[in-house]
Amino acid sequence: MSDIYVDRTNMERLMTLQEEDADSNYTGLGAMPAAVDAGAATALIAFLATGAAEAAGIMADTHRVLAAITTAVVEDVTLTEEQIQEDLGLIGKGLDD
Numbered sequence: 399m400s401d402i403y404v405d406r407t408n409m410e411r412l413m414t415l416q417e418e419d420a421d422s423n424y425t426g427l428g429a430m431p432a433a434v435d436a437g438a439a440t441a442l443i444a445f446l447a448t449g450a451a452e453a454a455g456i457m458a459d460t461h462r463v464l465a466a467i468t469t470a471v472v473e474d475v476t477l478t479e480e481q482i483q484e485d486l487g488l489i490g491k492g493l494d495d
Contacts, residue, residue, distance in 0.1 A: 409472045416465040423458035
């Protein structure tokens, strides 16, 4: 069996940065003006700004989801052998029932 080394502290730090980036994006999106006055280009600018805001929101959501998944994986990887055996035993018991 191969050994896998996970630097939990560094991964948690990186995931905190991911979450902070997502929060920063949400803050920026909240600060966008509701409307612009750009004369004849108003409708086009509003269309482009709306698309960009939606993309930024999706990116922020993705950062937050990736951080949550990575944190869960790091927690699972760092389980002790006893915890893993206990969890597998519970799964087996559930399958037997």
